[in-house]
Amino acid sequence: MNWYFFVAESLVGWYASEASLQWALNAYNVAIAATLLVGVALGDRFGRRRVYNLGILVFTLGSVFCALANRMPLLIVARVIAGIGASVMTPMSMAILTAAVPVAKRGKALGIWSGIGGLALIVGPALGGLIVAKLTWQWIFWINVPLGLIVIGLSRFYLPESTGVATPINLTDAGLSMLAMTAIIWALAASSTSINGLGPFVGLIIGLVAGTWFIKRQQHVVAPLMPLTLFKKRIFTMGNVATFLLYAAMYGVVFFLPQFLQVVQHDNAWEAGLSLLPWTGTLVLVAPFAGKAVDLYGEAIVAVIGKAAGIYNVFRLLGGAAGTAIAVVVFTVSSRVPAMNAIGFQTVMFSTALISAIGAGCAWQIRNSKNL
Template identity: 35%
Template sequence: MIQHGCEAAPCPQTSKPWVLAAAIIGSSMAFIAGTVVNVALPAIQRELNATAFQAQWVVESYALFLAALLLVGGALGDLFGRRRIFALGVLLFALASVGCALSGTVQQLILARAVQGIGGALLVPGSLALISANFTEKERGRAIGRWSGASGITAAVGPVLGGFLVDHYAWTWAFLVNVPMALAVLWIAWRHVPESRGRSAGNGLDVWGAALATAALGGIVYAFIEAPTQGWHSTPVLAALTIGIGGSLAFVAVERRVRSPMLPLSLLRIGNFGGANLLTLLLYAALGGGLYFFPLNLIQVQGYSATVAGAALLPFIMIMFALSGWAGQLVDRFGPRLPLMVGPSIAAAGFALFAVPGVGANYWTAFLPAVVVLGFGMTITVAPLTTTVMNAVGEEAAGIASGVNNAVSRAASVLAIAVFGVVMAWAFDAALAEGLREAGASAQASAFIEGQRSKLAGAALPPGIDAAAAAALKRAVAESFVAGFRRVMLICAGLALLSALSAWVMIGRGPSKARAAVPRPR
């Protein structure tokens, strides 16, 4: 029998710890999948003989489907049962994780990661929905706080664990670690989690919106990732770009007319909500796109182990975890506008600091200051941003407002990684040509390295050359990657400053008031 949330059929007190455990472990799987792969990418690229652009697809195929289908996953839970859809997502995620580990080619891995993203889109919104459905209003804040704290710990431990597994075993274990977690979640969900549906379960599902969002993001991402190798004038790239732009326009048109839109455009006309989401788009593009290249720099250029690279952002996470309570009070004291200007501005300084280190940089003196400054800037931003999003709309629209903001942040990262890949390829190629000339590389060696350009810092050296020539060529490749990394980080700094500017222009000075209810179906 379907229960309609705890207000109608209270969740047994003995089941609540199990519900919280299922939500925490389930969401942790998605967090780990989103962070651990960046650390494993150099090993994946090397062992599967993948280009840098194929390695991008390993990340993007997961993130693309997760971003495009996130809101649909929440709606499916309301329609067909939150526990059922959550468990289906966990099962699909686990099977895809096994598929990732068994992949013998990079193409198989990309496909398995796409399926993993679909599973993630079902389980991520379901984890919080289970808490909302099974805890009373008085209990909900504490439960979400525990969920959030556990998520912070997962974000910290995930990359370090992944790096350790890559260094001491194989990159496949970075995926297989999800399987025992999934089995535990499925057992808990089957035995202890009550079923529930949302009050809006009768409003239907925005199938066209989901399909067009996937086509729009997928087309644009494909065009930017494949353009460096196929060329902007190639038929597949032009076709993908056309699909992406056309899908975006069609998505807006459909969302204006569909009865239950996955993205209610009326919400974006609310000043603080529209401003907060524009800020999210710009700042999380910088964060997701820039930090994609950071582990590659540490491992392939600086020579750090995967474990050390996984631990490199620990200070960032610790700062956010330690100061989140203080940051949560900033909107009450100063209103949303000031912290949403100051935080991204500090983050911009952090991104600029990432552009300073060269080849052979020491983490403690070169990268740690950038990580700390970026962490402090994001700490000032995140809690006030979330508060602004939630306060900008009415209580009935709070769930969809949170979902939209989450989807915007993930879509921003998907698009940024693709676009920054083009910037990196352009800068790398230009710097490599100059570096090979300065290194006095022979015509044969230069031709060999030129043929390896698509692997960026993972490029192999010509066989049979002496140690001195190998060292010179290796340094030329490393410096070329750093040249691209610097340009990417400076773009990230510019995006962060633009996000601060968007807050100054669009966010109100005083405390934001709820000004919108759930959009009425047309």
């Protein structure tokens, strides 16, 4: 996500509207949210590696369309295509990993997986800033093409195929989940850019109604997209709440920190990317140890279900959208001027720190929970 901000910075003069520019970024998350649970169900039914490779292929094609886009509407559509492909990449990779690793070592394996994935957070800011500074913004997307093709080729040789319970996908449930997630994520994102607050409010109501209907149906259908029985386990519920808060805090920081470095500190894209490294690099150092601790305390049991990975990503996306919206509102209220400034930035950082502290409290509840 970090390097896409540098793309946004370089497009300001070309695309004019900052609101439409933000939607070029938001379209990606909305597409992921809309198709996530359906994509996980398809992986369980038709093969996780197969759906994983299909997702990478769609994401790669979306990246090509992004690089070729010469108008804002085309870029937004291309981002939607890339988001649809990306919606299955993370949950499928988690499901493939947990199916291939013994139960006793899954926590450690997921920790290593998170650490390796965190390399993107380290490389992303610096590499994205360097590419934008030295080349053109289109190369941010062109670089995904060879990487995507290499990953597809390697996965066919080295990743085992696995499936879940091959249950039929209920179209009503799929439609309701897509409508609920799209409307809620859109409303949260639009709340920070819309002049008229009625649109986001209506979108939020539509999303909540669709989400409530979806949850009601999950209590009675034979093969639910989101098994509500998982939430009977306190560790699972609190874990997803902690995930929501983590990404709410992180997205708030990610949205404003590069702006502060470039607008207030007057760093160029390359310097701003390097300045983010001490923050993003901690994930790689901490994740493997956290995963080993999960195995030690026996709290990795719930993470083995593919659908559980999908639910985790739902909370991750909701948290990111909510965190960005909250950060923008906090900045607008606290800042004396609409442009980026130190006072507004500091207030946003305090608010994200508070969200992080609440998330840490949820994590502590998980550690002390006996209802596994």
